[in-house]
Amino acid sequence: MDASRRNFLKIAGLSLVGAAGGSAVIARGTEPAGAASGHGSDQPRTGPRLAMVIDLRKFGRDDELLKRCISACHEAHNVPDFGDDRKNEIKWIWTEEFEAAFHSEAFHYLRADLQGKPTLLLCNHCDNPPCTRVCPTQATWKRESDGIVMMDWHRCIGCRYCIVACPYGSRSFNWTDPRPHIASPNPAFPTRMRGVVEKCTFCEERLARGRQPACVEVCTNDEIVFGDLNDPESKVRQLLAERLAIRRKPGLGTEPEVYYIVEDPRTLIEVAPAAVVSDAVENDHA
């Protein structure tokens, strides 16, 4: 066969078509199975998918409740307190200013009551968690029964890949022995040791005993609501259906399962008479 330009183009074209067809077949073959309990996939939704809704309308700026949520969690789970030592800090649930928590949203001329507002942050228990994919020992994995991103501290070898993978900074590494920095260890829950990564577990040990997570339990007015996203009757689903809620860095495709209601606090009393509403607005925006 003479190597004419015409023949070359014919073969090149055929190869391209073949390659495109082949890769389509491969892509179909390796499509992720999708979590049965998850959402965002075409798979039927079965079983619970636990999620949390944090109602920012109900949190004040200098709220004791923020501190109570954090200390309830940290006391229950023996989270060490390193004070101002940011390098050693262990975070399960903590606060950031609203703009920092949602910096990917690049809010401009943000509503005044949200500017600099302390916002509770914790592990998002993503439906598509990047941290579990990089763990070489399966010390962290997504529990298929309810979607919690679990930690097995027995197995963690401290490689910290998961810390790099997590786009939310929800994972912390124990650079030193945490024991001396725990004021009064809770004997019912283990501490961690040096060289281990830790994070929030949605209080799976409390859920197993039919209790709500520690941070939810201290909230008396549904400031934080916890429940099953796959149950249309659940409180979380009802809130999400009625209110505008945002998630952190949704564009990354991790499907975070902690939602933040960012509506105007006025919506809390929207059924009240106009006079009450305007009063409340002034207070809230003060």
Next chain:
Amino acid sequence: MYDTGKIVGGLVIFVVLMTSPLWYNALTAAPAEAPKLDQPPNGSKECVEPRDYMRAYHMDLLNEWRDDVVRNGKRDYASTANGRTFDMSLTRTCLDCHSNKAEFCDRCHTYMAVDPYCWDCHVEPKEAP
């Protein structure tokens, strides 16, 4: 071979000296004292499994408990010994009875020269004053 007598004699002396601790122990020492383990302070007489099994295999049982609780989300242990159901928890179930860790866990572990890392993380009960 030169100096056969000296070499063989030296070898005999060397072997006798090297094995002298064995001879000494075989002739004089009493058998090492087995550790005496403290009974549960709360007076409980019944463990999750029979005593002989627990003595030999408690470490395997604890590993199974760990995997069941952490990885499989299973928390109830049906005892084969007495049909009761136990919470699979080192600190809540085991140490509820064996609250005397120093006289129970440590005494035998020291005797056996094993150093389990349970207590690196799990919080041991405070010793009764």
